[in-house]
Amino acid sequence: MDPQSETHSIQSLRAAIPREKVAEYPTPLIRADRLALELKAERFFFKRDDLISFGLGGNKTRGLEVILSDALRRKADTLVTGAGVLSNHVRTAAAFASAYGMDCEAVYWGSAPSSAIGNYAIVQMLGAKLNFTDELDRTSVDRHIDYVVQRLRDKGRKSYAIPRGGACGHGVLGHVLAVCELFQQCNELGIEPDRIVLGAGSGGTYAGWLLGIRLLDLPWLVEGFSVSRPREDMENQVLALISEAEAILGVKAQFRREDLQIRDGFIGEGYGIPSIEGNEAIQLVCKTEGVLLDPVYTGKAMAGFKSEIQTGKLSRSGTTVFIHTGGEPNYYSLSN
Numbered sequence: 001m002d003p004q005s006e007t008h009s010i011q012s013l014r015a016a017i018p019r020e021k022v023a024e025y026p027t028p029l030i031r032a033d034r035l036a037l038e039l040k041a042e043r044f045f046f047k048r049d050d051l052i053s054f055g056l057g058g059n060k061t062r063g064l065e066v067i068l069s070d071a072l073r074r075k076a077d078t079l080v081t082g083a084g085v086l087s088n089h090v091r092t093a094a095a096f097a098s099a100y101g102m103d104c105e106a107v108y109w110g111s112a113p114s115s116a117i118g119n120y121a122i123v124q125m126l127g128a129k130l131n132f133t134d135e136l137d138r139t140s141v142d143r144h145i146d147y148v149v150q151r152l153r154d155k156g157r158k159s160y161a162i163p164r165g166g167a168c169g170h171g172v173l174g175h176v177l178a179v180c181e182l183f184q185q186c187n188e189l190g191i192e193p194d195r196i197v198l199g200a201g202s203g204g205t206y207a208g209w210l211l212g213i214r215l216l217d218l219p220w221l222v223e224g225f226s227v228s229r230p231r232e233d234m235e236n237q238v239l240a241l242i243s244e245a246e247a248i249l250g251v252k253a254q255f256r257r258e259d260l261q262i263r264d265g266f267i268g269e270g271y272g273i274p275s276i277e278g279n280e281a282i283q284l285v286c287k288t289e290g291v292l293l294d295p296v297y298t299g300k301a302m303a304g305f306k307s308e309i310q311t312g313k314l315s316r317s318g319t320t321v322f323i324h325t326g327g328e329p330n331y332y333s334l335s336n
């Protein structure tokens, strides 16, 4: 791409980002008036990425479509990736491996749980090989992925390592394509968003939305609610991921820390542990719109958004698009 050009078109971005499209797009953009009334927010929409028509849906498909294109270019026969046992990313990566006739090695921190629930059960149905690091430290997954790649290399296999949670430059570019999609959809429907709201775990989704919006020169703000790590850590991660994605695209959008809007007050007791506020937000959205959020990502992001507009830290006015990034397969294993 032209590194000098400050703005890019949807067409130029789509041409520059190859992907293995496994789902039907665009995902629905639905107006949520009853929820808006409850929240006293002016206009509210859900972008239903939970309904992505592959591997039980969710935002991870978008990143993996671009990652897979790179893996196929490199003639990989095995996807090696990891996270925690309830990971949506690992479930989706395993579905990609199955759909493309590849093997998948799933690397999880800790030791094997006694029962197979939620995504962990689905990953097994998808035929992924399971590896446990036997360490509770999440970064143990990163070291173990390297170990599995080496083991496969010794056997003459060509594996492709996808960083924990799919957080890498190619993954980020999948979300840049989501911005192109929403922009086109909004143009067709006559909607002008003021802000995008989403939950941030590894930071890849947030990074992609921010980068895409900047490259298309849109006036949309991106409000991210961290569900996993303190704000500063998340900002560092997002800035690093944006740089990685920029290097692949051959552009430089000059982001500064001040360009990021990330909040970390709604994580609760920790990543993957449902919070009271998150569960209340899930119930509110269920009762007003019949839409199910999840307790790890979207429920906490909604709790954060609700609190911030109620306390006046975010404005009630304007048009909000909440990215429903999915995660429902874990719902029954985490709720009580």
Ligand SMILES: Cc1ncc(COP(=O)(O)O)c(C=O)c1O
Binding pocket: 058, 059, 060, 087, 088, 089, 165, 199, 200, 201, 202, 203, 204, 205, 206, 294, 297, 298, 325, 326, 327, 328
């Ligand atoms: C359902 C869901 N929503 C949001 C996220 C956060 O995305 P990211 O890790 O790109 O920040 C994830 C990540 O696993 C997810 O599974």
